[in-house]
Amino acid sequence: DAGVIQSPRHEVTEMGQEVTLRCKPISGHNSLFWYRQTMMRGLELLIYFNNNVPIDDSGMPEDRFSAKMPNASFSTLKIQPSEPRDSAVYFCASSLGNREDRLTYEQYFGPGTRLTVT
């Protein structure tokens, strides 16, 4: 099992540019989560999907952020336009849950994408 795959691992971009982060969840998992981690704010849940449908996006900081999950094996997190305060490590995680309380199930994290916006 390859685990959760994220790309790129590192991204450096200039302010105002569009950034797209990619995630491939573990095969067979039906929930996918995007997190952001900074020294100041720690780990924050941005959005999560169940069966490719966004369930809760209340953690998305603002309209510059958008996430999609076109199929069960791929998701993207896009920032447009990017700003220096978006610099962080972005994690994708997946889990398998068949009940309403889908957050009960263990989440498996990817290695993260370290984003630097200059």
Place this chain on the structure above:
Amino acid sequence: KNQVEQSPQSLIILEGKNCTLQCNYTVSPFSNLRWYKQDTGRGPVSLTIMTFSENTKSNGRYTATLDADTKQSSLHITASQLSDSASYICVVSAAAGNKLTFGGGTRVLVKP
């Protein structure tokens, strides 16, 4: 407001010694509590998850306790090893709305 507070923020222990990390929460209604270990430069890895009815759960040298009445949890590391050097994050899930609240983490450094 749902909050999770972890203490201490950081600690240094000698290899072979035990240590205990604390997590206090105000999340309500409570669904479950997890402890994660995060090595530098890597994603968090789940150590334990406990629901309301569970008050102790072990994973090797890691033992988590939960007191749902006082809304406190602890993570005890027995006979620490250098590989235990990491950040440990407490995460509490609220039953209503499937919300997660994260603690700030405790950074542990094990010295030889």
